[in-house]
Amino acid sequence: LNKEAKIGEVVAGINDDILIASGIGSCVVVTLYDVQRKVGTLAHTMLPGTSTDNDAKYVGTAIDIMLEQMQGYGVKKETIAAKLVGGANMFAAFKSDVGQDNINSAKERLKKEGIHVVGEATGGTQGRSVEFVVASGVVTVKVKF
């Protein structure tokens, strides 16, 4: 089953599920995976930090929700591996680089939780799309050129 996460959404999958996020610019997609149980979750986040109202637009909050989902499948934190995609700077005119802030925020949060980032395709000035095949744990990143 294909499950797509739009901005501010988190999707979880098992078995043959494929988790998708399309058209990622400065947003950051976080994937968490447990290779033994073959359980995965993907978040499409937009802003650094955490929210007070459980809003998955924020990277930190999204990671909290993802960890709850993984724990719901009986996964322990120690066996989870994370991947990060996105955080581009599409327009240099912005004085702040929200993409980089998002990446930093995700890494800080994951480090705090003791989760290793095993792969990333981040930064730059190009948009990306992500496909996460839960059965294999493979995350494919597409660009439009």
Add this chain to the structure above:
Amino acid sequence: METRVAGIYLPITGEVTGASLLIFPEPIAYTLSDLLVRRKKGTTHQLTELDKSALKEVGNIICGSFLTVFSNTLKIKIVEHVPEFSFDMFGAVVDQIIAEFAKKADEAMVIEVKFNFEHANIKGYVVLIFGIDQMKTILDALGGGIGN
């Protein structure tokens, strides 16, 4: 969200701050480039630096026209800045702009304008975005005001 578009972004400052974004779908960007740099119609399949520069100038002119009307009608001082160009997936082109406003508030004022040059078959969109904190200035200028 994966459809490729040409996006020309112009920051707005002045009495209100915001963003203006001109968007052309990929085929339209090619057609417009043919017209702008005087190539035979249907010959552009990749954008050169010259094409990008020409499209940025189109953004300057079109967004500038909308902002001038907006500024004159509402009697608000608006300063338009140097355009920037991105040719990428639609979602990627707009998400950073949305994020910049979402940092401050959950809501923004978005004005979408579709335009169509019939003879050249050129269609595009202009999106003007203002943060929620600018809303009062705009509504006051309209003679209303929040709650009225």
